[in-house]
Amino acid sequence: MKVFLYFIGKPRDAMLNGFAAEFVKRTTRFAPCEMREIDPAKFDIFAKHPSARKIFLDPAGKQLDSADFSQIFARHEQLGRDIVFLIGAHDGLTADQRTRADQLLSLSPMTFPHELARAILAEQIYRAFTMLRNHPYPR
Numbered sequence: 001m002k003v004f005l006y007f008i009g010k011p012r013d014a015m016l017n018g019f020a021a022e023f024v025k026r027t028t029r030f031a032p033c034e035m036r037e038i039d040p041a042k043f044d045i046f047a048k049h050p051s052a053r054k055i056f057l058d059p060a061g062k063q064l065d066s067a068d069f070s071q072i073f074a075r076h077e078q079l080g081r082d083i084v085f086l087i088g089a090h091d092g093l094t095a096d097q098r099t100r101a102d103q104l105l106s107l108s109p110m111t112f113p114h115e116l117a118r119a120i121l122a123e124q125i126y127r128a129f130t131m132l133r134n135h136p137y138p139r
Contacts, residue, residue: 001073001077001082002034003031003033003082003083004049005036005087005121005122005125006035006037006038006045006085006086007035007036007114008037008039008040009114011037011115013113016118016119020121020122023125023126024126027125027126030130030133031073031077031129049082051081052083052084053072053076054084055072055086055101055103056085056087056097056098056104056105057087057088057104058092058101058105059092059106059109060098061106063105063106064105066124069127070129070131070132073129085105085121087117107120107121
């Protein structure tokens with residue numbers, strides 16, 4: 001299983017981007033994990049990752065606690081299936097992206113800058129793996 005964290009739009013806050021990158025780096029201890037900016041006009045997630053679980057961040061998505069979020073990784077590790085996360089552009093996801101996603105996920109009913117959402121998501125991915133491995137980090 002591999003984890004891909006894609007985002008649309010240039011990162012503006014170097015500190016928050018560094019925070020997200022640090023948690024992606026830590027996650028690679030448990031599974032290959034990659035974070036990068038994409039341009040949907042040049043990069044088709046659906047063609048690049050046809051069999052991966054596609055979880056896109058959207059305010060209308062389901063909210064999960066950390067324990068439930070970690071179970072996504074537990075299931076997909078057993079299946080050997082990749083997971084792709086997408087954080088949309090500043091205007092959010094397109095209607096096509098929303099309907100083609102396997103799951104819509106909301107981090108909170110509050111609105112966050114995209115850089116902060118990326119950092120929160122990267123930390124939660126790392127937390128999920130540490131919870132599954134009984135690592136002391138989440139305690």
